[in-house]
Amino acid sequence: MSDQKNLTRLLQLFALAGLALLFLVPVIGSRALVQDLFGVLTLFILAQNWNLLAGFAGMVSVGQQAFVGVGAYAMFACVILLGLDPVIGIAVGGITAMILAIPMAFFSFRLAGAYFAIGTWVAAEITRLCFAQWKALGGGTGTSLPKGTTKTMFGVPEIKSWLGGSSSAASDALTYWLALILALATLIAAWLFLKSRMGLGLQSLRDNEEAACSVGVNPTRLKAWVFMLTAFGTGLCGALLFIQITRVTPEAAFSVVDWTAFVIFITVIGGIGTLPGPIIGVIVFYFLQRLLADYGTVYLIVLGCLGIAVMLFARRGLWGLFTEKTGLELLSLRQLPPEENQAH
Amino acid sequence: MSILTLKSVSKSFGALKVTDAVSLDVQAGEALGIIGPNGAGKSTLFNLIAGNIKPDEGQVFLEGVDVTQRTPMERVHAGVGRSFQIPQPFNHLSVYENLMVAAQFGGAHLGREAGLFCMCILSETGLEACARDLAGGLSLLQRKRLELARAMATSPKLILLDEIAGGLTDGECIDLVKTIRNIHSQGTSIIWIEHVLHALNSVVDRLMVLNFGKILMVGGVDEVMHAPAVREIYLGIEV
Numbered sequence: 001m002s003d004q005k006n007l008t009r010l011l012q013l014f015a016l017a018g019l020a021l022l023f024l025v026p027v028i029g030s031r032a033l034v035q036d037l038f039g040v041l042t043l044f045i046l047a048q049n050w051n052l053l054a055g056f057a058g059m060v061s062v063g064q065q066a067f068v069g070v071g072a073y074a075m076f077a078c079v080i081l082l083g084l085d086p087v088i089g090i091a092v093g094g095i096t097a098m099i100l101a102i103p104m105a106f107f108s109f110r111l112a113g114a115y116f117a118i119g120t121w122v123a124a125e126i127t128r129l130c131f132a133q134w135k136a137l138g139g140g141t142g143t144s145l146p147k148g149t150t151k152t153m154f155g156v157p158e159i160k161s162w163l164g165g166s167s168s169a170a171s172d173a174l175t176y177w178l179a180l181i182l183a184l185a186t187l188i189a190a191w192l193f194l195k196s197r198m199g200l201g202l203q204s205l206r207d208n209e210e211a212a213c214s215v216g217v218n219p220t221r222l223k224a225w226v227f228m229l230t231a232f233g234t235g236l237c238g239a240l241l242f243i244q245i246t247r248v249t250p251e252a253a254f255s256v257v258d259w260t261a262f263v264i265f266i267t268v269i270g271g272i273g274t275l276p277g278p279i280i281g282v283i284v285f286y287f288l289q290r291l292l293a294d295y296g297t298v299y300l301i302v303l304g305c306l307g308i309a310v311m312l313f314a315r316r317g318l319w320g321l322f323t324e325k326t327g328l329e330l331l332s333l334r335q336l337p338p339e340e341n342q343a344h
Numbered sequence: 345m346s347i348l349t350l351k352s353v354s355k356s357f358g359a360l361k362v363t364d365a366v367s368l369d370v371q372a373g374e375a376l377g378i379i380g381p382n383g384a385g386k387s388t389l390f391n392l393i394a395g396n397i398k399p400d401e402g403q404v405f406l407e408g409v410d411v412t413q414r415t416p417m418e419r420v421h422a423g424v425g426r427s428f429q430i431p432q433p434f435n436h437l438s439v440y441e442n443l444m445v446a447a448q449f450g451g452a453h454l455g456r457e458a459g460l461f462c463m464c465i466l467s468e469t470g471l472e473a474c475a476r477d478l479a480g481g482l483s484l485l486q487r488k489r490l491e492l493a494r495a496m497a498t499s500p501k502l503i504l505l506d507e508i509a510g511g512l513t514d515g516e517c518i519d520l521v522k523t524i525r526n527i528h529s530q531g532t533s534i535i536w537i538e539h540v541l542h543a544l545n546s547v548v549d550r551l552m553v554l555n556f557g558k559i560l561m562v563g564g565v566d567e568v569m570h571a572p573a574v575r576e577i578y579l580g581i582e583v
Contacts, residue, residue, distance in 0.1 A: 197448045200437070204445040207434035214394060214428075215498050216420035216450030337440045337475050338459040
């Protein structure tokens with residue numbers, strides 16, 4: 001028992017050291033590494049949001065790319081049409097995505113299971129087609145951020161004078177740190193939410209909806225909250241992603257493969273319904289990508305096979321397998337009875 | 345004052361009338377037992393009271409308020425707690441967490457006070473030792489107790505117990521009866537569906553017999569148990 005506690009401590013220390021190292025990457029690492037890790041962090045944010053939605057609230061959405069796209073377009077609109085700083089555009093992107101979630105929830109909540117999945121996908125496609133009509137932002141062919149926007153955005157000159165190097169490198173460092181902060185905030189917010197009264201209600205709904213209703217849990221209200229909050233997080237991430245990409249097209253912003261399919265893969269192999277799952281998933285995904293980058297389609301075939309294998313042999317993903325074998329837990333959601341709380 | 349009133353409530357599933365013009369009045373603090381052969385419509389009656397299904401005709405009143413159109417969730421808040429015939433625990437939550445859901449959403453308990461309240465119920469129902477165990481791994485007896493404990497955690501004025509003594513040994517049954525008596529003595533109204541008659545009869549004030557969705561008879565325990573019609577239909581004894 002105390003052995004296990006020590007091991008858990010060790011694991012926690014390991015995680016903290018990793019986190020500190022991640023914060024230092026733009027200072028000590030190469031620019032290519034910063035860009036790679038930016039991709040990893042943003043995928044993690046998307047995966048953790050999807051995990052909350054599907055793994056904890058039981059809403060298997062295939063339409064999360066709608067919120068990525070809307071977040072990205074809202075940010076572009078802020079910069080191009082209103083002349084605002086891209087960093088402010090990120091916040092606007094998140095809020096806009098949350099507003100889009102209201103009508104989307106209104107329609108898709110009438111559906112359940114596979115129908116819900118298809119419904120959200122259709123809603124995302126409709127959103128994509130609508131944005132392709134927006135002439136001021138380039139219509140179907142998309143548009144780019146005005147030249148130099150990212151070099152002068154909030155914080156970039158300061159970072160440049162501090163780190164040295166080019167403005168583009170400073171802009172990469174800024175988006176990287178923003179992604180790291182957002183990833184951390186997402187993880188902590190998800191943990192706090194799941195540990196709260198509402199989170200417990202959500203887990204009871206996932207286990208048995210009928211029983212949850214007969215002890216007073218309101219399923220629609222809880223699910224609506226989760227749907228809105230994850231749309232917010234996904235929208236923020238979408239806006240951030242396209243600051244770094246600097247160019248937006250309807251196809252790229254609303255890509256079901258990039259922003260939902262990979263995200264589902266990451267969550268499933270890492271461990272759906274566990275908080276550390278998406279972390280493990282995104283690490284595995286990153287190394288597979290590095291390893292197989294030169295082999296073209298073989299890469300996707302390997303990903304698919306791995307996904308199927310995990311679904312068949314380790315339903316709770318790699319993290320689930322790990323906790324099952326070792327009994328170790330990180331970010332545990334257990335609530336302890338009051339007496340034992342006092343003892344610690 | 346009556347806690348629950350049913351006014352000629354009917355419900356059909358297709359051509360089958362499972363609840364046929366049932367009218368019933370349960371006083372505050374009363375314990376009513378319901379017996380009847382399998383398929384008599386006992387569990388359906390519970391679903392109608394708890395709001396899991398809506399009646400085709402008739403009305404349901406809780407403390408004089410018409411709740412016929414209210415959802416199960418709203419009826420929990422109005423004071424109806426229920427246990428399911430087949431235990432339905434939240435498998436991936438601990439026993440303690442199972443109760444915390446009920447106490448925080450069904451009852452108006454919050455934070456630390458909710459935790460202490462749940463521990464009280466757990467010790468009352470003999471589940472204290474497995475408070476931290478996952479509900480999915482419990483034995484049948486423990487699951488039945490959890491059903492009862494979770495219903496209690498919503499602080500109900502009226503508690504519906506569905507065959508909670510079925511499948512238990514005599515010793516386990518005695519403990520359970522003690523717990524239910526205790527709940528009753530604290531002023532909670534009870535409606536209890538049960539086939540284990542000796543357990544049921546040692547708690548309830550009145551018995552109601554259902555047969556083919558209709559009330560066959562309502563009365564004191566002795567009166568009902570000795571009625572020839574009940575003995576014939578329910579117990580299958582030729583008189």
